[in-house]
Amino acid sequence: MRAMKIGAAALLALGLGTGVAAASEAVHIEKQEWSFNGAFGTFDRASLQRGYQVYKEVCASCHSMKYLSFRNLADLGFSEAEVKALAAQYEYPALDESGEATTRKGLPADRFHSPFANELAARASNGGALPPDLSLIAKARVGGPDYLYALLTGYHETPAGFTLNAGMNYNAAFPGHQIAMAKPLNDDQVTYADGTKATVAQMAHDVSTFLMWTAEPKLEERKRAGVKVMGFLAILTVFSFLTYLRVRKKVQGH
């Protein structure tokens, strides 16, 4: 046993350890501070609105969001008129009175507009890779919003000795470190209406918050219900204990 340990240590020292180090680096996703963390967590509405802006102006040219309707945006704090105006920016296929194909403006009840007609078209525009639908992505990836943040801020210079395949980009957070998506965010890519500085880190934080909301819009209700249940159980525990004391007193005949 001891000899084996020494042998293993020697092998590591000989440089076989570098592979192990690279592999553990691949899975390390740093945890971020999120307003929605913890039992009392809520979504930061300003961050959600900024995140929607990043999705709309940057990610929506490649990624669909097909489980979301414009009217869902009311949850982000947009007024009815604003939701209507946002929907009306897109064109949807329709039929005119004589049954001819035409287009109409989007309505609040419409699903988000998809950038490509179908999967083949999406792949053809992205060098064969498919940009996944982002509606549920925060729940579909280990690490959730922490992973999304790490991915969006993980575009670094390709390390020496790393072979990148044609058309791929180095990313520290993506499994295997090669991703077909080119770095989507650069400083000042969007101009935030509330004056927040649009650094890559800020945009990554905001769009990850937005993607957490799209994946779990009822998170706040769930947490509030959880807190209520815990409160109820705490009160129940106190009353059960008081009852126990009374019963014990009676039994002991005092």
Ligand code: HEC
């Ligand atoms: C020019 C097109 C393009 C843009 C713009 C773009 N993406 Fe992507 N994205 C892709 C492609 C292609 C893939 C698939 C990559 C692969 O499988 O290698 C992808 C994959 C992803 C993934 C999945 C990674 C995984 O773990 O599988 C996420 C999350 C993502 N993109 C988020 C975003 C966000 C957020 C934005 C906006 C800030 C964005 N993308 C902008 C093309 C794009």
